[in-house]
Each structure stands twice: as structure tokens, then as C-alpha cells.
Amino acid sequence: MADRDHEEVTHQHQSEEVMEKEETNQVSKWKRFRLFLKAHKKRVFPIWLRLVLISFFLILSAVIGAMVGYGILGGGQPMEVFQLETWQHILDIVTKNNN
Secondary structure: OHHHHHHHHHHHHHHHHHHHHHHHHHHHHHOOOOOOOHHHOOOOOOHHHHHHHHHHHHHHHHHHHHHHHHHHHOOOOHHHHHHHHHHHHHHHHHHHOOO
């Protein structure tokens, strides 16, 4: 009787080990599959295009911001932002001595 109980416990232990191995095998299959997909993933927008677009939108927002700030908030003409005299005048105001 003790041998039979020992066999049942051993059998249960073995089947638990088999189930754990199967679960581990399934996990490793999914992990390998995810790694495969990650390695073979094609980017929709390449990194160089992202950098170009970010630079373009950064410059565009700076130009629009200067036009809005000078034209609407400052009361001048928005297109005057592109004139060299405007920037010379702004620099003269900013850098003038307080004498």
C-alpha cells in the first residue's frame, strides 16, 4: 500500500513537472516569436525621415511663432519678421545700455 501511495505521489509529481515544462515551452515559443517579429519589423517611417520631419516642424513652428508674436501680439506686420532691419532693431532694443 505504501508503495502504491508512493507511486501515485511520484506520478503526480512527474505530471506536474511535465505540465511546467509544457508551460515553459509555450512561454519560450511566444518569447521567441516576439523576438522574431521585433527583429524583422519594418518601420513605417524610417528614423532619418522622422528626424527630417521633426526639424521641419520645429523650424515651421518657430517661424509661425515669430510671425504671431511680432504681428499679432506686437502690433506690427507679420511679414516684417523676415526683414533684416526688424531683427537689427530688436537686437538694438535688447542690447542697448541703460544710460
